[in-house]
Structures are given as structure tokens and as C-alpha cells.
Amino acid sequence: PASSWEEERRGPVAEGEDFGYRLFPERRSEAKPQRSFLFTSLFTFNHKCQVMLKIALETSRHRGGRPDPVASAGTVHKDRHFACEDCDGCVSGGFDAATSQIVLCQNNIHQQSHMNRVVTHELIHAFDHCRAHVDWFSNVKHLACSEIRAANLSGDCSLINEMTRFKFGLKQHHQTCVRDRAIRSILAVRKVSKETAEKAVDGVFDSCFNDHEPFGRVPHSKSDAKYAYRNFQNRDRYYANL
Amino acid sequence: MYFLLFYQPPRTCEDYWSEWKHCKGIRNLFHNYYTYGEAPSCEQWKIDYGNCRKWEKSKSPDAKESLCKSERVRILEKQKYDPVWQLRKSPPRDWYLPLGQDKPK
Numbered sequence: 001p002a003s004s005w006e007e008e009r010r011g012p013v014a015e016g017e018d019f020g021y022r023l024f025p026e027r028r029s030e031a032k033p034q035r036s037f038l039f040t041s042l043f044t045f046n047h048k049c050q051v052m053l054k055i056a057l058e059t060s061r062h063r064g065g066r067p068d069p070v071a072s073a074g075t076v077h078k079d080r081h082f083a084c085e086d087c088d089g090c091v092s093g094g095f096d097a098a099t100s101q102i103v104l105c106q107n108n109i110h111q112q113s114h115m116n117r118v119v120t121h122e123l124i125h126a127f128d129h130c131r132a133h134v135d136w137f138s139n140v141k142h143l144a145c146s147e148i149r150a151a152n153l154s155g156d157c158s159l160i161n162e163m164t165r166f167k168f169g170l171k172q173h174h175q176t177c178v179r180d181r182a183i184r185s186i187l188a189v190r191k192v193s194k195e196t197a198e199k200a201v202d203g204v205f206d207s208c209f210n211d212h213e214p215f216g217r218v219p220h221s222k223s224d225a226k227y228a229y230r231n232f233q234n235r236d237r238y239y240a241n242l
Numbered sequence: 243m244y245f246l247l248f249y250q251p252p253r254t255c256e257d258y259w260s261e262w263k264h265c266k267g268i269r270n271l272f273h274n275y276y277t278y279g280e281a282p283s284c285e286q287w288k289i290d291y292g293n294c295r296k297w298e299k300s301k302s303p304d305a306k307e308s309l310c311k312s313e314r315v316r317i318l319e320k321q322k323y324d325p326v327w328q329l330r331k332s333p334p335r336d337w338y339l340p341l342g343q344d345k346p347k
Contacts, residue, residue, distance in 0.1 A: 080341070100337045130337060132327040145326040159276060172279035207323035216320075220273040223264060230257070238252045242310055242317075 019137055020189025024094060024103055026085040049084035049106035052115040059116070076126065091188065093118040095125035097136040102126060117161075121154035127214060140192060144200040145208040147182035152209055152218060156181055174218075178209060249306065252313050255294040262287035286312055 021027055040046050057078060080101075087094075087105035092114065094103045102122040109115050128134050128146045135142045151157055157177035162169070169176060179201055186197040212218060215228040231238070253261075264270060265284035274282040290312050296305035 080338075099341060100334070100339075101341075128327075130330070130333040132325075132329050134327055142327055170276060172277065174277040204326050207326055210320070210323055211325070212320070218273075218277055220277075221269060223269075224273075227261065227264060231253075234253065234257070237250065238313075241250055241252045242313055 014191040017191045020094065023088045023091045023188070024085060024096070025088060027096060027099075027103070044086060045106040045110075046084050049104055049109065049115075052109065052112055053078065053082055053084065053104060053119065055112060056116045056119045076123070081126065093122050094189070095122050095129070097129055097134070100126070100129070117155050121150045121156060124150040124153055131213070140186065140190065140196060140200040141204050143186055143190065144182055144197070145204045145211075147185040148178055148201060148205060148208040149211060151178040151181040151185070153212065153215060155219075158220065175209065179205065251294045251297060251306075251309055253294075255291060255298060258287055258291035258294050262291055 035044075082102050082104060084104050084106040086107045087103070090108060092105050092108050095101075096103055102119070102125075104115070104118060104122075109118060125146050128149065129136075134146060136146075152174075155161070157174050159170075159173070162173065162177055167173075167177065182201045183194070183197045186192065186200065187194065190197075192200075214232065215225075216231050217224060217228055219225040219228055251258075262284055265282055265287055271281055274280065290309055293305040293309045293312075296302050297309065
């Protein structure tokens with residue numbers, strides 16, 4: 001296993017490639033401002049982000065919702081694996097493989113339902129990072145696969161969310177949405193052409209769209225999530241009796 | 243015979259029943275159409291429920307075999323496609339390391 005970030009970057013890298021870190025200015029150590037507690041309280045949404053994150057994690061624990069089976073792949077600690085920061089643009093969050101942290105954009109997440117969805121989305125990436133050798137930085141297909149899974153399993157592509165984006169469709173629209181959002185996510189964090197992103201997503205779509213781990217199904221509703229969690233709790237009995 | 247006495251179905255019979263009811267419901271019909279463009283097929287859950295109850299009542303080896311076969315088919319369905327990446331045996335070494343120990347410049 002690579003011991004440093006530089007070693008992980010195998011393969012050719014596009015000129016000017018920043019792996020999306022420009023969207024997360026606080027991640028670059030030379031750019032991180034030393035802010036007082038007063039400044040943070042008055043001028044950032046840091047506290048609100050922390051509270052919403054806590055609610056998102058605790059709600060899932062009690063209702064056996066989406067995040068819990070994900071968290072079991074490698075134990076997730078709120079203080080170590082989550083960071084609330086100001087981000088650029090419209091991005092809501094990201095997974096930083098270099099530090100094993102989920103970044104939540106405190107300036108762009110203002111509703112609990114949005115927080116829940118972003119946490120789930122990024123936890124899928126964290127889950128993939130823990131359970132597989134994912135080459136985030138130089139294998140676009142690996143990135144595409146994780147983005148397909150995150151869009152598929154987090155609720156990003158629910159009918160209601162799509163309608164709020166003025167994207168209307170019904171029959172199999174979920175797949176169209178997953179494909180489009182995966183391509184957009186790749187383009188946001190990698191300097192590749194649209195054709196490259198589309199080719200990567202289409203190349204791995206069948207395999208990754210049908211990979212529903214750790215849920216075993218696409219959790220569209222609370223009851224889907226409840227049954228997925230029940231199967232997760234029951235897994236020892238299940239595999240012992242096949 | 244010892245093993246048969248201590249065998250239990252992979253899921254409780256109530257689980258098979260509730261999966262069947264959930265599958266048949268109108269919400270799942272909508273979600274399946276939205277995701278796959280077709281209605282779901284739920285019949286297998288009902289068959290599994292029947293076999294589960296049959297096993298509970300009479301410890302029928304046929305019921306047990308049908309149930310196990312059905313679950314194995316479900317697992318094989320999930321393994322239909324080749325994985326994109328190689329699975330790990332344990333989380334990455336730096337997952338638990340405190341921040342700053344291996345942070346890039």
C-alpha cells in the first residue's frame with residue numbers, strides 16, 4: 001500500500017490537474033486560515049453544519065437508516081472522518097481519500113434533508129475506499145464506479161429531487177439521472193474531456209449500478225432502508241444457513 | 243440428523259412474509275418502474291415464505307433445499323457482473339491514523 005499521497009498518483013496526470021482540490025480551499029494547508037472561535041461562530045455556518053451532521057448520524061443509528069451498514073466497513077468516527085468547511089462553487093461535499101475524510105460544505109448545505117443525502121453520498125465513497133483498492137487519482141473507471149454507486153444509493157436521483165432540478169422522466173429515469181450525475185461529478189474533480197467521462201461511466205455502468213453493497217438493494221424509501229438494515233443485522237445467520 | 247435439528251432458515255419466516263408484502267406494495271411498484279422500467283417480480287418471496295413455514299412445521303428436507311437454492315440464486319444474481327476493483331481484506335492503513343501524520347504538503 002502506498003505510504004504517501006504522491007506515490008498513490010500512478011499513471012499519466014493531465015497538466016493542471018488538481019483532483020478537485022480547488023473546490024475545497026481549506027484542504028490546502030497553506031490556504032487554511034487561523035480563525036478565532038468568535039469569527040467561526042459569527043461568520044461561518046460551522047456550528048450549524050456540526051449540529052446537522054450529528055442529527056444525520058444519530059437519526060440513521062436509531063432508525064437503521066442508510067449510513068449505518070456503511071459505517072461498519074471501517075468504523076467511522078465523527079471527529080476524525082468528517083470536516084465542516086467552506087467550499088467553492090455549488091459543491092455540497094466531497095471525500096478526500098488522501099486524509100480519509102468526508103468534507104461537508106457548511107456554506108452550501110442549509111437543510112437537514114440535504115445534509116442527510118450528502119452524508120450518505122460521501123459515506124458510499126468512504127465505504128468503497130475501505131472495502132476495495134480504489135485508485136481515486138489515476139483510474140477514471142474507479143472514480144466513475146464510486147460516483148455511479150453514490151448517485152444510485154444516496155437518494156440523489158429520487159423523482160422528487162429530479163423534479164426540483166426540472167428534470168422530468170419516469171420509466172427508468174433513475175438510471176438516466178445516475179449516469180448524468182456521475183459524469184458531472186467526474187468532470188467537476190478531474191481535468192478530463194466529457195467524452196472520457198462518458199466512456200468511463202458507460203464502461204462500468206452495468207457492474208456498478210447493480211452493486212448495491214452494503215444495502216443489498218437500492219434504498220428508495222425509509223422502509224427499503226429498514227429492510228436493508230435488518231438484513232445487515234441478520235447477516236451472520238443468513239450466511240451460516242445457506 | 244443433529245445438523246438438521248440445529249438448522250434454521252436464512253431469514254425468519256416473518257422476514258419472508260414482510261419482504262413479499264413490501265415487494266407487492268404500490269410504492270415498490272413505482273420505485274421499480276422508476277429504476278428498471280418494469281414491475282417487480284415478487285412471487286419467489288411468497289414461495290420462500292411457504293417453504294419456511296413448511297420447514298418449521300415438518301422439518302421437510304425438500305423445503306429446506308428449495309429455500310437454500312432460492313437464496314443462492316439471489317446471491318448469484320448479485321454476482322452477475324465482474325467487479326471493477328479488487329476487494330481489500332481490511333481498511334486502508336491510514337484510515338485510523340490521526341490527521342496530520344501522513345497528510346500531503
